[in-house]
Amino acid sequence: MELPIYLDNNATTPLDPRVLEAMLPYFTNKFGNAASRNHAFGWVAEEGVDYAREQVAKLIGCTEKEIIFTSGATEADNLAIKGVFEMYADKGNHIITATTEHKAVLDTCKHLEKQGARVTYLNVKEDGLIDLAELEAAMTPETILVTIMYGNNEIGVIQPIKEISAIAHKHGALFMTDATQAVGKIPVDVNADGIDLMAFSAHKMYGPKGVGALYVRRKGPRVKVTAQMDGGGHERGMRSGTLNVPGIVGLGKACELCRLEMDEEAKRLSALRDKLESALTVLEESYVNGNVQHRLPHVANISFKYVEGEGLMMAMKDLAVSSGSACTSASLEPSYVLKSLGLSDDLAHSSIRFGLGRFTTEEEVDYAIENTKKAVNHLRDLSPLWEMFKEGIDLSKIEWAEH
Amino acid sequence: MAYSEKVIDHYTNPRNVGTLNKDSKNVGTGLVGAPECGDVMRLQIEVNDDNVITDAKFKTFGCGSAIASSSLATEWLKGKSIDEALAIDNMDLVEELALPPVKIHCSVLAEDAIKSAINDYRVKNGLEALELPKSHH
Numbered sequence: 001m002e003l004p005i006y007l008d009n010n011a012t013t014p015l016d017p018r019v020l021e022a023m024l025p026y027f028t029n030k031f032g033n034a035a036s037r038n039h040a041f042g043w044v045a046e047e048g049v050d051y052a053r054e055q056v057a058k059l060i061g062c063t064e065k066e067i068i069f070t071s072g073a074t075e076a077d078n079l080a081i082k083g084v085f086e087m088y089a090d091k092g093n094h095i096i097t098a099t100t101e102h103k104a105v106l107d108t109c110k111h112l113e114k115q116g117a118r119v120t121y122l123n124v125k126e127d128g129l130i131d132l133a134e135l136e137a138a139m140t141p142e143t144i145l146v147t148i149m150y151g152n153n154e155i156g157v158i159q160p161i162k163e164i165s166a167i168a169h170k171h172g173a174l175f176m177t178d179a180t181q182a183v184g185k186i187p188v189d190v191n192a193d194g195i196d197l198m199a200f201s202a203h204k205m206y207g208p209k210g211v212g213a214l215y216v217r218r219k220g221p222r223v224k225v226t227a228q229m230d231g232g233g234h235e236r237g238m239r240s241g242t243l244n245v246p247g248i249v250g251l252g253k254a255c256e257l258c259r260l261e262m263d264e265e266a267k268r269l270s271a272l273r274d275k276l277e278s279a280l281t282v283l284e285e286s287y288v289n290g291n292v293q294h295r296l297p298h299v300a301n302i303s304f305k306y307v308e309g310e311g312l313m314m315a316m317k318d319l320a321v322s323s324g325s326a327c328t329s330a331s332l333e334p335s336y337v338l339k340s341l342g343l344s345d346d347l348a349h350s351s352i353r354f355g356l357g358r359f360t361t362e363e364e365v366d367y368a369i370e371n372t373k374k375a376v377n378h379l380r381d382l383s384p385l386w387e388m389f390k391e392g393i394d395l396s397k398i399e400w401a402e403h
Numbered sequence: 404m405a406y407s408e409k410v411i412d413h414y415t416n417p418r419n420v421g422t423l424n425k426d427s428k429n430v431g432t433g434l435v436g437a438p439e440c441g442d443v444m445r446l447q448i449e450v451n452d453d454n455v456i457t458d459a460k461f462k463t464f465g466c467g468s469a470i471a472s473s474s475l476a477t478e479w480l481k482g483k484s485i486d487e488a489l490a491i492d493n494m495d496l497v498e499e500l501a502l503p504p505v506k507i508h509c510s511v512l513a514e515d516a517i518k519s520a521i522n523d524y525r526v527k528n529g530l531e532a533l534e535l536p537k538s539h540h
Contacts, residue, residue, distance in 0.1 A: 308441050310466035314406070314414055325441055325466070334441065346438035382420055382470060384445035384462035385438060400437030 003318040005364045009204075009357030010153050010181060010299060011322060015250070016206035016358065022253040023208065026246035034243045035234060045245045052252025056213055059255040060198065061189035068214045068235045069248050073180040074104040076199030076214035079239060080176050081108045083225025084145045084197070085117055088174075092142030096173075098122040098130050098159075099340045101149050104199075105178055109147075118142070126342050127291035128157035135164060139171040146175050150182035150198075154324065154337040154353060155290030156299030158182065165194030174223060180204050180212075184258035185296055186266060190215055196223050202247065206358055207254030211247030214239075261358075269356050270297035272365045276354060277302065279369040283376055285389070289338060289351060298356040301338075303347045306386040307379035312352060315375035319368055324351040406467055407501035413471035418478050421460040423447040431524025433516040442469045442509065446476060446516035450524055454485045461516075468506040472496050472513040480517065485524075489533075491517055 006014070026048055034049045036042025053064040070076045085095065097109055099121050109119045120138045122130050130148060139146075146168035151158045165175040176197035182188055183198075184205030190198060201212035216238065217223045224238075231240030258265075277300045280286060285305035301324075304312065309325030324335030325348070334348035343351075354368070380386040388395060406414070425432045429450050436443040442465030449458035459477035463470045475496060480488055496502070496510035515535075522532040 306464065308465045308469075310441075311414075311464075311470055314411075314467040344439070345441075349438070349441040382417060382462055383464045384434065384443055385464045387422065387462060395438060400439070400443070401435060 001361070001363050001367065004320055005318060005360075005368060006320045007354045007356060007360065007364075007368060008320045008322050009360070010156075010353065010355035012203045012209065013206045013357050014359060015203075015208055016254065016257060018257060019207055019250045019253045023246045023250040026249050030245075032245075034245055035232065045243075048245055048249045049243055052248045055252035055256040055259075059188075059259045060183060060200075060215060061191055062215055063218065065236070066190075066215055066218050068216055068238050069243060069251070070199075070212050070214055070239055071210055071244070072203070072212040073102075073178060073199045073201035074212075076201075076212050077102070077104040077178055078108050079214055079225055079228050080197040080199055080216075081105065081145065081147060082112065082228055083238070084174060084176070084223075085112050085115075086226035087224050088144040092140075092144045094118045094120070094140055094142040094144060096120045096122065096135065096138050096143060096146045096148075096168075098124060098148055100124050100128060100152055100154075100337045101147070102153060102178055102180070105147055105149070122148075124340050128152060128155050128289075128337075128341055129159060129291055129294065130164070132160065132163055132167065136167050139167065139173065141172075143168075143171055143173040146173050148175075148177060150177045150179035150188065151185070151296045152290070152337065153181050154335060155301045155341070156181070156296040157290045158186070158294045158296060160294070161193045161195070165196075169194060174221075181296060181299075184255065184262070185298065187262070190217070196221070197225070202251035202254050205254045205258050208247050208250040211244050211251050213251065265358060266297040269360070272356055272360060272362060273298055273300050273354075275362075276300055276356075276365050276369060280372055283373060286376075287347065289341060289343065300354045300356075301351055302354070303338075303343070303351040304376045304379075305347060305350055306383050306389055307376055308349050309351055312350075312375055312379050315378050316352075316368075316371055319371055321355075322353045324353070325349045409475075409500050410467055410471040410502070413474040413500070414467045417461075417470060417474040419458075419460050419474065419481075420462060422462065423449055423458065423460050428527055429524070431520040431522070431527065433519030433521075433523060435515045435519055436465070436512050438464065441465060442512055444469065444473050444512050444516040446473060446513070446520050448480055448488070448517075448520050448524060450485065456480050456483050456485070456488060465509065465512075466506070468500065468502055469509040469512060471500055472502070472509045473516065475499060476513045476517055485521055488517055488521060 032041030032045035034045040168175040174196040183200040198215040203209040289301040309323030338348040459480040461473040463473045493510040493514040
């Protein structure tokens, strides 16, 4: 076992060597521009892209023509939301999203508010799921788009996508989902789920960074987005720019591997995740964040009360994890996702996200358990709050000097 | 962002972790920060009849820099007179630990903790609390 151990697979995943192998020829002898229609170099590149498009389509149950390649999920989110807002301006200006969305969605919505959009940010329940009745109540005749993420990047909860899309459609709105954390990890079928637009990324599923895709429905209804980048009219006019052929080939291969290995892999990972989680929640005052029934198989988000996340991570020095602690962000604000669950700031500061992945072994999980336990106990020995808690002092009754 | 060696040293081998009897007349306790802000420091000093700090202990809830700042503060406090202790500036801690700008608040908190402990000691011994100038927030 090599140290440090990578348990931050929600941030990014390592490239699968099989994906790398598929990509390599497209950096060297198959270097052509997929848009060069008049010679073999272009044809070979185009073939690679076409094949990748099939591999991607197969994973999510759509046709090849519905895949728009982008530089990643952030661009796909921007293209979908801004593109729908502009394309459907005649129909209305109202967008519905949720407070726990990724910044790529939230900040895009905020941007559109400055351009006349009205945006409703739904709160989530304590378990991180949205309230369907609230969504229903928020729908108006001007609602053109509902955009709710598939699986959450911090806590892994999976939203009731079928129910959400049904509500959107009943009121004549489109349904878009940022499925960056879900595609490749759990079965996602755009038709069964009623998805009109969907953003996802290669590097979260053992593919390369810098490439992703937007699914745009072509039938029932035919969805269109206004291009956000002008140029050569690539990708059916929705996303100009010379195609990143090696990246796209990598995304395709990554999708294929996920499709073939998902069932077994999800079982293996959820068993490892459960092992990790049950071993760590044996520690006093530790809490799992988010709904534990409806969630991705590979994520555990746990708050260890009375220790601060960044300090804790420093003690877990052989583990690469992440924390909702303020100290890990430039803003000094703790995770807005955890706060949206109604978690108090001190619990948000005490959270650690473990993200397991394809290359995580049981031996590594066992090591992580012992290392984390030791770190939590070490930090609690240093924590005045833990001492006060042990003495039976009610911390909420103390007048803290906010600073 | 990588931590400096000194921060790692104090974090890994924190000096003077512990608890002094807060009810003792010659012990001053400072408890500063807030759990909501992600850092709370408790710093205690034991003072002898000559106004010299003979012992110092801390416990801190916070990031590595907060723990290192308080650990270093206790090291500096031991053997100092109250007046010398009052002269400790948060920027001294910043310099010694090579804290980056985003972690300066950790040193501010440590300075506040020192002053708050001294004031607790003063009040316990019939002296008035000092008006403390706001540190570099």
